[in-house]
Amino acid sequence: MQAERKSETLTGWLLAAPLTLVLLFFLILPIAMIFVVSFWGATEFSIYPAFQFDNYQFLFSSPVTYQVFAKTFMYAGVTWACTLVIGFAVAHFLAFHVRSLTWQIALFLLCTIPFWTSNIIRMISWIPFLGRNGIANSTLMELGIIREPLEWLLYSDFAVILAFVHLYTLFMVVPIFNTMMRIDRSLIEAARDNGASGFQILTNVIIPLTKPGIMIGSIFVVTLVMGDFVTVRIMSGSQSANVGRLISNDIGLLQYPSAAATAMVLLATVLIMIAIMLRFVNIRKEL
Amino acid sequence: MTKTDLPKTDLPKTGASRRAVLRGAAATAALAATNTIGAPMIWAQNIKDVTLRQFGTGVSNLNEVAQKVKEDLGFTLEMTALDSDSVTQRAATQPNSFDIADIEYWICKKVWPTGNLQAMDTTKIKYYDKISPIFTTGKLRPDSVVAQGTAPSKVGFVTEEGSKEFAAEPTRWMTLIPTIYNADTLGIRPDLIGRPIEHWSELLNPEFKGKASILDISSIGIMDMAMTCESMGEIQYGDKGNMTREEIDKTIAIFTEAKKNGQFRAFWKSFDESVNLMASGEVVIQSMWSPAITAVKTRGIPCVYQPLAEGYRSWGGGLGLSKALSGLELDAAYEYINWYLSGWVGGFLMRQGYYSAVPETSKEFMSENEWGYWYEGKPATGDIVSPQGQKLAAAGETRDGGSYDERMGHVACWNSVMDENQYMVRKWNEFIAS
Structure with a gap:
């Protein structure tokens, strides 16, 4: 009896071991490394082991850091709101308005088609479209809506957010659609029988039941936007910076310790944000 | 480049097949031709590996x-x-x-x-x-x-x-064994500007608001900034390649203000970005590299590598x-x-607008017309084509900036790293984030 239990424990450990090892080597160890390096010192061309707070001190004393973090939050916030509205609308349409499963699957696949090409390509294809002499401007001008080309379409915060929304809306659609499909249709019928209007059904039945999906989607979008650097660089024409760019600039200039320190601060920020989000919804219930 | 100067007895006498020996001989000949001593190349065969x-x-x-x-x-x-x-x-x-x-x-x-x-x-x-x-x-x-x-x-x-x-x-x-170099200046779209540009200060001219660009590589960008600030008469530098903190602060301040006023359309980091900015007309004046000008021109879009009174950044x-x-x-x-x-590479690069470290040897690998156009600054006597076969200039045109001596003789400063590099980089980051 005892031996049997022992072997069960052993099997348990063995089953957990591969994942633990993978996480240990490819997640915990690198992060620990970054943490250690963030206290190191750097000269122009090399880094040396040390235990100093210079990197953090510089980071927290520079007004640029706060500006850049504010900008990063702004990008994350606006992108989150846009992707949520669009993602929810698309998921709602797919889940409740499209009746046949075949069509649901077909339309869902349609949503994923843009993801068959690379991220960068999808982003860069906006540039000729939004440019001063691009399709958007020339169309608007031909229609007589504007006289002068709109300068803010490209190389602006607008362009950055547009690209983010385009790139990441699907990450919102998928989890929301998934939870919506699990909602028991009889609940909606019951609500209707009790005289609820369409809007009331949405706010009192569907939204509360889709919360876990919304939260999972939000975590995806927020972490992706917070960690991005290439979209911001390309779409803002290098004119705006977010935290990712700060890190990438430091790496480019061989300032690894300072990059590591910034990365640690970013990691902490994102973790806090996710912790707050998880306080609202228990997503484990859904997994 | 004759094969006869190769002493036959020095050929490796291993049990290699005839073909391998011949191939080795060809390689050896090429090597011997470029080798100072012309010493026997025992390793002629190994070198292929x-x-x-x-x-x-x-x-x-x-x-x-x-x-x-x-x-x-x-x-x-x-x-x-x-x-x-x-x-x-x-x-x-x-x-x-x-x-x-x-x-x-x-x-x-x-x-x-x-x-x-x-x-x-x-x-x-x-x-x-x-x-x-x-x-x-x-x-x-x-x-x-x-x-x-x-x-x-x-x-x-x-x-x-x-x-x-x-x-x-x-x-x-x-x-380092010098290979190629060039004198950089501002690139302009003459068709969209429509007047002569003679000074670096034009980069911050409000006339080009929203249509200017500089490159987002701090060590080079700061030099273009310095050339501009000096030309505007705002700052006198001791050494643009090694600025003091005060000079860096002032320079960045001037450009930050310009950025806030919307002077810049974008900053570029890679070669093709600069080409696209210029070719699409998003930008009409910007820091640029010579082959980027060539790339814009080959699309049939007028673009000039404008020589400026203050000189070049090289x-x-x-x-x-x-x-x-x-x-x-x-x-x-x-x-x-x-x-x-020994010349082939030099000729190849010079036909794209760069200079070779040993100009003399490149001459043999270029036609008289090409040498005259690219190196001597003479009007082309026939079409000038790039190594890829695209037409860059027609007969009668001359190179922007003129001859080698004219261009390389007017270098104001070289790309550099400063003693205050780390400080400059931080300031540069502020500039980008501002």
């Missing part, structure tokens, strides 16, 4: 060169093209990932102290005496003044073999040898360098 890994910025990492190396020298040259930041990073941190570093002189100043590169013995460089004096003494003509910044002559030599200290005068030990690159190179690979690297300077 040698692979040299070269990395550098896109400008000279051309597949055509690798192909020609295979044809002429027999060994394989692997090329990797990266941007300047990545090049610096790799040269400084991953010495075993390359054999030959194709880097700029300012990168050399930064990377040399890491000890990842080894100095070259100039006595093994066949064309050493013919290398342009810009790279040895720093003076194009005996009466010229060495320009500001990291002029190649300032970091071109080390005091002795294995030393990490740069020598003030040419010595036997060279850090840059130069060279080949450095990895510390890890030795034996056969090292010999092959010297062969490669001697071949590089």
Whole structure:
């Protein structure tokens, strides 16, 4: 009896071991490394082991850091709101308005088609479209809506957010659609029988039941936007910076310790944000 | 380049097949032709197994060169093209990932102290005496003044073999073998500007609000800023290539204000970004590199590399040898360098608007028309075409800026790293984030 239990424990450990090892080597160890390096010192061309707070001190004393973090939050916030509205609308349409499963699957696949090409390509294809002499401007001008080309379409915060929304809306659609499909249709019928209007059904039945999906989607979008650097660089024409760019600039200039320190601060920020989000919804219930 | 100067008896007498021996002979002949001593190449066969890994910025990492190396020298040259930041990073941190570093002189100043590169013995460089004096003494003509910044002559030599200290005068030990260089200035779209541009200060002229750009590579961008601020009469620099903190602050402040006023459309970091900005008309005046101008022109869009009164900002690159190179690979690297300077590459690069470190040898690989147009600044007598076969200029046109002496004689400063580099970089980050 005892031996049997022992072997069960052993099997348990063995089953957990591969994942633990993978996480240990490819997640915990690198992060620990970054943490250690963030206290190191750097000269122009090399880094040396040390235990100093210079990197953090510089980071927290520079007004640029706060500006850049504010900008990063702004990008994350606006992108989150846009992707949520669009993602929810698309998921709602797919889940409740499209009746046949075949069509649901077909339309869902349609949503994923843009993801068959690379991220960068999808982003860069906006540039000729939004440019001063691009399709958007020339169309608007031909229609007589504007006289002068709109300068803010490209190389602006607008362009950055547009690209983010385009790139990441699907990450919102998928989890929301998934939870919506699990909602028991009889609940909606019951609500209707009790005289609820369409809007009331949405706010009192569907939204509360889709919360876990919304939260999972939000975590995806927020972490992706917070960690991005290439979209911001390309779409803002290098004119705006977010935290990712700060890190990438430091790496480019061989300032690894300072990059590591910034990365640690970013990691902490994102973790806090996710912790707050998880306080609202228990997503484990859904997994 | 005759094969007859090869002593037949020196051919390797191994049991190799006739074909292998012939191939070896061909490679040996090519080598012997470019080798100073013409010594017997015992390793003629082995050399085909040698692979040299070269990395550098896109400008000279051309597949055509690798192909020609295979044809002429027999060994394989692997090329990797990266941007300047990545090049610096790799040269400084991953010495075993390359054999030959194709880097700029300012990168050399930064990377040399890491000890990842080894100095070259100039006595093994066949064309050493013919290398342009810009790279040895720093003076194009005996009466010229060495320009500001990291002029190649300032970091071109080390005091002795294995030393990490740069020598003030040419010595036997060279850090980089100069390959290509050029004088940079602003690129403009004459059709969209419609008036002559003569000064660097035009970059911040409100007339071009929302249509200007500079490059987002701090060490080069700050120089273009300095050229502009000096031209505006706002700042007088002691040395633009080595500014004081105060000078950096002032310079960045002027550009930050311009940025806030919407002067810039975008900043660019890679070559093709600059081409697209210019070709699409998003930008009409910006810092630019010569081949980018060429690339815009080949699309049939007018673009001028505008010579300006204050002079050029110049840059130069060279080949450095990895510390890890030795034996056969090292010999092959010297062969490669001697071949590089022997003219074919020079001709190839000069037809794209760069200069070769040994201009004389390139002449043989260019037509009289090409040499006249690119080097002497004479009007073209026929069509000027790029090595890729695209037409760049018609008969009668002259090169922007004129002859070699005219352009390289007006270099105001060289790309550089400053003593206050870290401070400058932080300020640059502020500028981008502002």
